[in-house]
Amino acid sequence: MHLQQQQKIIIVILFSISVIGIIGIQIGNPKFVTNAIVLESAFVVLTVLSFWRLRYVLIPNMIISIIVIIGNTASPKHLEIMSSFEPIGNAIVLIVGGYILQGLLLATTLNIFKNRNNLKIS
Numbered sequence: 203m204h205l206q207q208q209q210k211i212i213i214v215i216l217f218s219i220s221v222i223g224i225i226g227i228q229i230g231n232p233k234f235v236t237n238a239i240v241l242e243s244a245f246v247v248l249t250v251l252s253f254w255r256l257r258y259v260l261i262p263n264m265i266i267s268i269i270v271i272i273g274n275t276a277s278p279k280h281l282e283i284m285s286s287f288e289p290i291g292n293a294i295v296l297i298v299g300g301y302i303l304q305g306l307l308l309a310t311t312l313n314i315f316k317n318r319n320n321l322k323i324s
Contacts, residue, residue, distance in 0.1 A: 208314050209256045212263070215307045216249040222299035229291050241270075260315045267308040274300040 223242040251259045274280045280296055287293040
């Protein structure tokens with residue numbers, strides 16, 4: 203896969219995470235709104251940077267995706283919501299945004315990072 207294709211994939215994943223995050227902010231716990239806005243702002247910044255210079259976001263993408271996955275797994279409340287599917291909207295947002303998209307971001311970024319010399323990025 204060429205760099206431009208992988209760059210587009212990263213941008214789509216980051217944009218999708220941002221959209222899911224915006225939905226999550228509206229249906230999530232109001233006392234964590236500030237934290238959620240900061241986290242979603244980071245994803246928006248990473249999305250914008252990905253348009254400009256993909257190499258600048260590779261390591262931050264990996265770090266933030268790992269933090270989000272660990273954070274969701276370490277939160278008893280998140281685990282309860284995801285295992286009981288109550289409320290269903292929150293469970294879907296957590297599973298899709300916190301595991302599926304984060305896993306895709308991590309895997310895609312790791313692949314690009316691993317092959318960065320072949321893709322002519324450093």
